[in-house]
Amino acid sequence: MDFIFRNKRISGILTVLPGRTVTFEEEMGNYSFSAAKSMKLKLAMGYKEHRIARPGQCSSDFCIHGLQYLFDNGLLDKDSIDALLFVSQSPDYYMPPTSNIIQGHFNMKHDMVCLDINQGCAGFEIGLIQAFMMLEQPAVNKVVLLNADVLSPKVSDRDRNSKPLIGDAASVTVIEKSDDSSVIHANVRMDGTGAFALNIPAGGFRLPSSPETAVMEEDSAGNFRSKDNLVMQGDNVFNFVQREVPPMIDHLLEQAGISKDDVDWYMFHQPNKFMLHKLADKLGVPYGKMPANIVENFGNASGVTVPTNISYNLGDSVVEGTRLVCMAGFGVGLTWSSILMELGNMNFNQIIEF
Amino acid sequence: MEQKIIKILTELRPEFDFTQPGINLIEEGMLDSFDIVNLVSELDSTFGISIDGVDILPENFATVDAIKSLIVKNGAKE
Numbered sequence: 001m002d003f004i005f006r007n008k009r010i011s012g013i014l015t016v017l018p019g020r021t022v023t024f025e026e027e028m029g030n031y032s033f034s035a036a037k038s039m040k041l042k043l044a045m046g047y048k049e050h051r052i053a054r055p056g057q058c059s060s061d062f063c064i065h066g067l068q069y070l071f072d073n074g075l076l077d078k079d080s081i082d083a084l085l086f087v088s089q090s091p092d093y094y095m096p097p098t099s100n101i102i103q104g105h106f107n108m109k110h111d112m113v114c115l116d117i118n119q120g121c122a123g124f125e126i127g128l129i130q131a132f133m134m135l136e137q138p139a140v141n142k143v144v145l146l147n148a149d150v151l152s153p154k155v156s157d158r159d160r161n162s163k164p165l166i167g168d169a170a171s172v173t174v175i176e177k178s179d180d181s182s183v184i185h186a187n188v189r190m191d192g193t194g195a196f197a198l199n200i201p202a203g204g205f206r207l208p209s210s211p212e213t214a215v216m217e218e219d220s221a222g223n224f225r226s227k228d229n230l231v232m233q234g235d236n237v238f239n240f241v242q243r244e245v246p247p248m249i250d251h252l253l254e255q256a257g258i259s260k261d262d263v264d265w266y267m268f269h270q271p272n273k274f275m276l277h278k279l280a281d282k283l284g285v286p287y288g289k290m291p292a293n294i295v296e297n298f299g300n301a302s303g304v305t306v307p308t309n310i311s312y313n314l315g316d317s318v319v320e321g322t323r324l325v326c327m328a329g330f331g332v333g334l335t336w337s338s339i340l341m342e343l344g345n346m347n348f349n350q351i352i353e354f
Numbered sequence: 355m356e357q358k359i360i361k362i363l364t365e366l367r368p369e370f371d372f373t374q375p376g377i378n379l380i381e382e383g384m385l386d387s388f389d390i391v392n393l394v395s396e397l398d399s400t401f402g403i404s405i406d407g408v409d410i411l412p413e414n415f416a417t418v419d420a421i422k423s424l425i426v427k428n429g430a431k432e
Contacts, residue, residue: 043395242407
């Protein structure tokens with residue numbers, strides 16, 4: 001499904017990372033690999049270190065810390081927020097919605113919308129599209145998109161498929177109406193037949209957590225995990241991404257009537273360096289235009305990787321100037337989505353720690 | 355080309371003999387998905403190619419002949 005939006009802009013991105021860093025070397029003894037093989041994998045996949053929340057820290061804690069920072073520094077007016085979108089797979093509770101908890105924490109106005117969206121790797125693009133649609137309404141002038149995931153507690157320490165790459169993080173993105181008439185092109189694709197390519201089998205209503213679901217089991221590749229842990233069918237996810245993402249990007253650029261060379265940056269979701277380099281090769285995009293350094297420095301925090309990528313790699317260049325950016329997210333759902341838009345003259349674009 | 359492929363495979367998994375004819379490297383557990391990642395990286399740099407991501411499927415790494423066909427398809431010169 002294709003979308004076109006006008007007169008909207010991202011006016012700020014704040015990425016909030018845990019202050020705690022864990023290195024690949026600290027964890028590789030947990031995996032059933034030789035040290036030599038682990039080090040080769042480290043190079044190919046780009047594993048170095050990742051940010052992991054401290055026990056007890058939840059997604060909302062990172063969002064609240066980020067919002068408080070923006071309020072305290074005069075970068076965002078609490079009363080100007082007309083909608084609070086919280087995109088995550090790790091809400092604080094089944095009920096109430098985490099967005100309402102955050103709204104209540106700050107005692108925000110009642111004349112606003114709070115909405116939780118269960119999305120992961122494409123959560124930034126899904127959240128932006130939702131924000132753009134809300135901004136079509138006369139009553140909505142400013143939307144705050146919160147992407148947050150603290151999934152590390154759900155990943156087995158002995159799962160070499162997922163543990164080396166997982167990261168925890170949150171981002172606060174401010175989207176508002178603008179006089180700028182430049183066109184934003186976007187698209188979304190979904191395939192629920194692949195819904196279990198990434199999943200956590202137990203802990204929901206279908207299979208509640210119990211002593212039985214906590215039993216660790218070994219898979220054919222030597223990973224140990226329980227039904228309470230995240231499972232990633234890495235091969236299937238890799239093939240899905242390589243098959244579906246390049247034609248989606250080609251279609252997006254065709255709709256916009258521009259060439260690949262016209263795009264300044266390809267800010268993609270960050271599963272691992274190997275997968276991103278294969279995507280860049282397939283698309284014919286130089287590695288220098290498609291950063292692949294988020295997993296090695298911070299880990300993969302689902303829908304937070306694209307804002308982290310923008311904050312870390314573009315920094316002040318989109319505060320002081322303007323860049324044409326192609327964003328893409330792909331993963332759980334299965335969901336894949338992309339957006340082409342100008343990022344520029346932002347009020348802030350930075351990373352803080354919590 | 356076969357010798358280069360066998361050399362790369364042996365460096366990845368020195369505990370196995372990759373010169374055995376007809377053996378299925380996947381079914382026999384001689385290559386897992388992470389070996390394939392490392393193997394693709396080595397093949398790309400050795401032969402100056404980039405194996406298409408959609409071709410990175412277990413069946414294309416099941417035998418030395420399959421690997422040879424894969425890299426030729428992706429531009430490696432015999």
